[in-house]
Structures are given as structure tokens and as C-alpha cells.
Amino acid sequence: MKKFTILITALASLLLMSLSSTVQASESIxxxxxxxxxxxxxxxxxxxxxPIPGTSFPWIVLWLVTGASVFTLYFGFVQFxxxxxxxxxxxxxxxxxxxxxxxxxxxxxxxxxxGTVGLGNIAGVAVAVSxxxxxxxxxxxLAGLLGMASKFTECTLGVKYRNEYKDGSVSGGPMYYIxxxxxxxxIPGGKLLAGIFAVFCILGSLGGGNMFQAxxxxxxxxxxxxxxxxWITGVIFASLVFIVIVxxxxxxxRVTDKVVPFMGILYVGAALVIxxxxxxxxxxxxxxxxTGAFTGLGVAGGLVGALIQGFKRAAFSNxxxxxxxxxxHSAVQTNEPITEGFVSLLEPFIDTVVICTMTxxxxxxxxxxxxxxxxxxxxxxxSGTILTADGSSGVALTSAAFGxxxxxxxxxxxxxxxxxxxxxxxxxxxxxxxxxxxxFGESKKMELTFKIIFCLFVVIGAASSLGPVIDFSxxxxxxMAVANIIGLYCLMPIVRKELTSYLARLKSGEIKxxxxxxx
Amino acid sequence: MSATIIVGVDGSEAGNRALSYxxxxxxxIGDECTLELICVVEWSPYxxxxxxxxxxxxxxxxxxxxxANSRVIEPALKSLEESGIKGHGRVMxxxxxxxxxSVALETNAEQIVVARSTEHGLxxxxxxxxxxxxxxxxxxxxxxxx
Numbered sequence: 001m002k003k004f005t006i007l008i009t010a011l012a013s014l015l016l017m018s019l020s021s022t023v024q025a026s027e028s029i030x031x032x033x034x035x036x037x038x039x040x041x042x043x044x045x046x047x048x049x050x051p052i053p054g055t056s057f058p059w060i061v062l063w064l065v066t067g068a069s070v071f072t073l074y075f076g077f078v079q080f081x082x083x084x085x086x087x088x089x090x091x092x093x094x095x096x097x098x099x100x101x102x103x104x105x106x107x108x109x110x111x112x113x114x115g116t117v118g119l120g121n122i123a124g125v126a127v128a129v130s131x132x133x134x135x136x137x138x139x140x141x142l143a144g145l146l147g148m149a150s151k152f153t154e155c156t157l158g159v160k161y162r163n164e165y166k167d168g169s170v171s172g173g174p175m176y177y178i179x180x181x182x183x184x185x186x187i188p189g190g191k192l193l194a195g196i197f198a199v200f201c202i203l204g205s206l207g208g209g210n211m212f213q214a215x216x217x218x219x220x221x222x223x224x225x226x227x228x229x230x231w232i233t234g235v236i237f238a239s240l241v242f243i244v245i246v247x248x249x250x251x252x253x254r255v256t257d258k259v260v261p262f263m264g265i266l267y268v269g270a271a272l273v274i275x276x277x278x279x280x281x282x283x284x285x286x287x288x289x290x291t292g293a294f295t296g297l298g299v300a301g302g303l304v305g306a307l308i309q310g311f312k313r314a315a316f317s318n319x320x321x322x323x324x325x326x327x328x329h330s331a332v333q334t335n336e337p338i339t340e341g342f343v344s345l346l347e348p349f350i351d352t353v354v355i356c357t358m359t360x361x362x363x364x365x366x367x368x369x370x371x372x373x374x375x376x377x378x379x380x381x382x383s384g385t386i387l388t389a390d391g392s393s394g395v396a397l398t399s400a401a402f403g404x405x406x407x408x409x410x411x412x413x414x415x416x417x418x419x420x421x422x423x424x425x426x427x428x429x430x431x432x433x434x435x436x437x438x439x440f441g442e443s444k445k446m447e448l449t450f451k452i453i454f455c456l457f458v459v460i461g462a463a464s465s466l467g468p469v470i471d472f473s474x475x476x477x478x479x480m481a482v483a484n485i486i487g488l489y490c491l492m493p494i495v496r497k498e499l500t501s502y503l504a505r506l507k508s509g510e511i512k513x514x515x516x517x518x519x
Numbered sequence: 520m521s522a523t524i525i526v527g528v529d530g531s532e533a534g535n536r537a538l539s540y541x542x543x544x545x546x547x548i549g550d551e552c553t554l555e556l557i558c559v560v561e562w563s564p565y566x567x568x569x570x571x572x573x574x575x576x577x578x579x580x581x582x583x584x585x586x587a588n589s590r591v592i593e594p595a596l597k598s599l600e601e602s603g604i605k606g607h608g609r610v611m612x613x614x615x616x617x618x619x620x621s622v623a624l625e626t627n628a629e630q631i632v633v634a635r636s637t638e639h640g641l642x643x644x645x646x647x648x649x650x651x652x653x654x655x656x657x658x659x660x661x662x663x664x665x
Contacts, residue, residue, distance in 0.1 A: 095564065100562060100564070100612040101562050101580040101584075101613075102577060102580055104565070106565050107564060107566065108573065110567050110568075111568055111569065111570050111573050114567065115570065168579075169574055169575050169578050170573075170577060250571075250572075253571075257567050257569050258567050260567075327570075328573075331570075331573035331576060426569065430569075430570045431570075
């Protein structure tokens with residue numbers, strides 16, 4: 001009996017030793033992935049986020065804001081003038097009943113939203129307010145409102161210049177409108193710019209559309225079930241993505257796409273409940289947002305720091321000006337491309353102005369950001385970000401904020417984060433694939449190559465630490481905006497022509513609601 | 520005076536019962552009667568779809584129309600022709616009750632003939648069956664064949 005006990009003890013010790021060495025090996029895999037990845041992408045990140053000489057302001061942020069402002073002015077504040085018409089279009093008031101069975105405006109919007117509403121709204125906002133303070137929220141809302149005009153421009157062009165193939169399938173997006181639109185206007189370099197966009201779109205799909213999602217899904221999982229190596233989450237996620245995009249098991253994608261909207265509603269509902277519980281603090285929170293927007297309230301970089309974070313995270317969340325939405329919206333059934341522009345401008349509104357603001361308010365109201373009671377300024381930690389109540393950042397910070405009022409909500413949030421991450425990954429795998437096939441041709445072999453690369457990046461994203469992943473994800477997504485916004489500047493007169501013609505026909509009664517035609 | 524009767528068909532045994540009854544009615548009415556056969560592909564513009572599903576929607580819709588035409592409408596029209604009854608057929612996407620009623624109004628139909636649907640389970644208990652919806656909402660008389 002004694003011998004048996006010794007044997008069992010020895011075996012158990014052996015098992016424990018091998019387990020501990022496995023964990024160490026796993027952690028070293030994460031460390032190697034992190035180091036190699038950080039070194040390989042550092043130059044790209046530095047280039048995209050290079051400050052304007054003599055300032056600390058990244059040129060790319062100015063690029064996005066300028067683009068959104070130019071489109072807002074050029075189209076005469078279309079996002080504020082036409083919101084009622086946008087809603088009527090989504091409701092189907094102007095949809096021809098004979099087109100029933102085709103992709104409706106609602107479906108195009110919902111699909112595009114399920115690609116954008118996700119971790120940007122949960123983790124991205126937490127990053128924005130923990131670095132830029134509550135003031136970042138103000139700039140985020142402003143960027144969301146201006147971004148509506150960028151989205152309007154790119155989605156109109158996405159539909160106008162889409163490719164409709166003989167078999168009935170549709171492909172659209174900046175690659176197509178830049179190459180076709182430039183040729184139509186006689187502007188040289190369209191094919192080159194479209195190619196550059198496609199390269200950045202592939203990087204964006206691997207970065208923000210993939211690695212950031214895998215990374216934050218892993219962060220959320222470790223929060224709930226304890227710490228374990230990231231590559232394990234990566235392999236599980238990659239297998240699921242592989243099953244869907246390579247194995248063609250569409251049922252998983254369908255289930256995800258049906259559950260995600262309900263998760264979104266649940267998230268907004270929970271945020272509303274917390275805001276109602278803390279209704280007395282809403283005025284104070286908005287006060288912090290406005291004061292912080294112009295003074296910084298002690299955050300690193302002050303006003304500019306808040307502004308940069310607000311604009312960066314808004315662009316990352318709603319992707320306005322990035323060009324991805326133009327791919328998603330291009331399948332809609334309409335004879336008037338401008339109608340999809342009207343519909344798409346609701347996307348940054350829902351995503352940023354409503355959902356991101358709610359996340360920010362919940363984080364601020366539940367007191368997650370630690371401030372000095374005497375000066376009212378936020379206390380910064382060694383890394384220059386605001387000290388949080390439990391030291392968390394990213395998605396963990398949002399989770400802690402919701403958990404402080406609704407104790408069980410972090411579990412729901414964990415499920416939501418994983419589903420959001422998965423659905424965003426599937427959407428971006430499609431965007432990346434479209435860019436890939438634009439560059440390398442539509443063949444099964446080429447498609448499979450991209451899909452395998454995409455799955456490998458899921459593992460890298462989950463294994464890396466947040467810093468290098470978020471830097472690369474931002475840089476890759478914003479790089480898309482460089483090529484896309486140049487294209488939009490060159491093609492915006494075409495959109496204005498469409499807008500003027502459409503509004504004139506709407507005013508004259510030539511374009512009517514179908515229910516009015518029946519009468 | 521001409522008389523149009525709308526018949527809901529779907530290729531099922533129930534749909535065929537509705538068609539048989541409508542043919543009997545047409546025979547009784549005589550030459551002036553036309554049967555308008557409607558096959559509805561259930562569809563809502565407010566569902567959630569994946570990006571890929573959207574990109575392939577036009578193609579899939581065409582396939583659905585072709586399938587319903589060859590599987591349901593064409594055999595049904597052939598049987599009408601053999602019986603010497605005038606008829607038209609169409610495939611539509613949308614909600615069954617709503618579409619049958621709107622075609623009835625559009626064609627000034629005398630009545631709609633459908634078979635009792637075989638739906639059961641939770642959804643029909645919660646939302647009611649398609650037949651019940653049609654009976655409750657139609658603007659013309661509805662005959663439900665058991």
C-alpha cells in the first residue's frame with residue numbers, strides 16, 4: 001500500500017512538473033510571438049502615426065478629420081439634413097415590392113453594423129478614456145458625427161461602381177470605385193491607388209479585423225476563467241474561423257449573425273439600466289466630458305491627447321473613411337446608389353454617437369477612472385494612462401465598469417465580446433478576401449491561401465500582448481483610409497451630382513414612397 | 520363576367536388539395552374563371568444576413584425563383600391546361616398572407632383558396648398559423664381546404 005502511495009505521489013509530481021514546463025513553454029511561445037511581431041511591424045506603425053513636424057499630433061488623425069470635415073461641408077451637412085429620409089429608406093418606404101427577395105436597405109445596414117459594432121465599442125472606448133480621459137468622448141462623438149459624411153460618400157460610390165457578375169453575385173468596394181471612377185473621370189493612377197488600397201485592406205483585415213479581436217477575446221476569457229496562454233484561445237478561434245470560411249459551415253456564421261444583434265441590444269439595454277441607476281451623475285459625467293475635451297483634466301497630452309484618442313478610437317470603431325463599409329453595403333438592391341449613402345450614414349451614428357458614448361458614460365459614471373479629490377485631475381500611472389479603480393484596461397475596464405453595478409454582467413459581456421469578435425472576424429475575412437482576389441485574381445487556390453493566412457493571424461493576435469496588436473491594428477486600418485480618402489476626394493463630384501439629381505427628383509415628387517404610389 | 524380565384528400553392532400535398540378544390544370551383548363557374556396560382560418564398564427584408572449571403576443574394580433569389588417555377592408553378596399550370604382551365608402562375612418573395620391578399624386586391628379576385636397549413640409547434644402557437652393570419656386579415660373571402 002505504501003509503495004502504491006509513493007508511486008502515485010511520484011506520478012503526480014511528474015505530471016505537475018510536466019504541466020508547469022508546458023505552461024512555461026506556452027508562455028515563452030507568447031513572448032516570442034510578441035517580440036517577433038512587435039519588431040516586424042514597428043516601422044509601419046511609426047510611419048502611419050508619425051507626428052506632424054513640430055507637434056505631437058499624428059498626421060493620420062488630421063487626415064481623417066479633414067476628410068470627414070470636407071465631405072460634411074461639400075455635401076452641405078447631408079448627415080443632419082437627411083436623417084429622416086435615411087430612416088424612411090431603412091424602413092423600406094421607398095423599396096419596390098417587385099424587388100422583394102433581394103438585399104434590402106435594412107439588411108445591408110445590419111450586416112455592415114455587425115462588422116463594425118463590436119470590440120471597438122467595448123474595448124476601444126475603454127482605451128480612449130483611460131488614455132485620453134473623459135474628454136476623449138467629446139471628440140469621439142464629434143468624429144462620429146463628421147464620419148457620417150465620409151460613410152455617405154464611400155457607400156454611394158461602393159454601390160455605383162460595384163461589379164455585378166453574370167451569375168448574379170456582386171463585388172464592390174474602394175478597389176472597384178477607385179479604378180473605375182478614376183478611369184471615368186480621366187484621372188490617372190486609379191489602378192495603382194486601388195491596388196494600394198487592396199494591400200492595406202488585407203493588412204487591416206489581419207490587424208483590426210482579426211488580431212485585435214482575437215487578442216481582446218482572449219483578454220476577456222482570462223478575466224472570467226483565469227490566466228492561460230493566449231495561443232490556446234488563438235488555436236480554438238482559428239479552428240472555428242477555419243471551419244466557417246474554409247469548411248463552408250455557414251450555419252455557424254448564420255447563428256452568430258443572428259445572435260450578435262441581440263447581444264448588441266442587450267449591451268445597450270444594460271448600459272441604459274446603469275445610466276438610469278446613476279441618473280443623478282449623468283450631468284456630472286457630461287461635465288467631465290466637456291471640461292476634459294478642452295482642458296484634458298490632467299491626462300497625458302492634455303487637450304490634444306484627448307482629441308487624438310477620441311478621433312482614433314471613433315475611426316477604429318465606426319470605420320468611416322476606411323472603406324470597409326463600402327464593401328459591405330455594395331450588395332444592396334437599389335437603382336439609386338445614393339440611397340445606400342443615406343442609409344449608411346446611420347452606421348457611425350448608431351455605432352459611435354450612441355453605443356460608444358454609452359460605454360464611455362458607464363466607465364465614467366461608475367467611477368473607474370481615479371482622480372485626485374483635491375485637484376480634480378486624473379491620476380496617471382507609470383505608463384501615462386489614467387489609473388483605474390482595479391488597474392484594468394481595455395475590455396477588462398469596461399467589464400469592471402458594468403460589473404460594479406450589475407455583478408453578473410461580466411459573464412454576459414464575455415459571451416458578447418467573444419461573439420462580437422467572431423462576427424467581426426468573419427466580416428473582415430470577407431473584406432480581406434475581396435481585396436486579395438482583386439489583387440491576385442478570383443481562383444479557389446488564391447482564396448484558400450488568404451483564408452489560411454487569416455487563420456494564422458488569429459493565433460498571433462491572441463498570443464501577442466495588447467500594445468503591439470493595438471498599434472498594428474490601428475496603423476493597418478488607418479492606412480486603408482489614406483488610399484480611400486484620396487479616392488473619395490477625386491470622386492466626390494460624382495456623388496454630388498447623384499445627390500443633387502436625387503434630391504431634385506424627391507422634391508418634385510418623381511421619387512415617391514411605394515405606399516403613396518399604391519394610393 | 521370573369522372571375523379570378525387566387526390559389527396558394529407550394530408543391531406540398533396540402534397545396535395540391537387547394538389546387539384540386541380551386542379546379543373544381545373553376546369547372547363549376549365555367550370558362551370565365553381564371554386561377555391565379557401563387558407560390559410564396561418566405562422572406563423578410565428585416566432579417567440579419569452575413570456579408571457573403573448578401574453578396575450572393577441576387578444569385579440565390581434567382582435560383583429560388585427558378586426552382587419554385589419548375590417544381591411548383593409549371594406542373595400546376597400543366598394540370599390546369601389538361602383540365603381546360605385558364606390560369607396564370609407567379610412566384611413571389613415575402614409573407615404568404617400579405618402577398619395572397621395583395622394579389623387578390625390587384626386582380627379583383629373573388630376569393631382566395633388555401634389549404635389548412637400543417638404548421639405546429641411553438642412558433643404557430645405564439646405567432647398563429649399562416650392560414651389564421653390570412654383569414655383574419657384578407658379583404659376578400661377565403662376558403663380553407665382541410
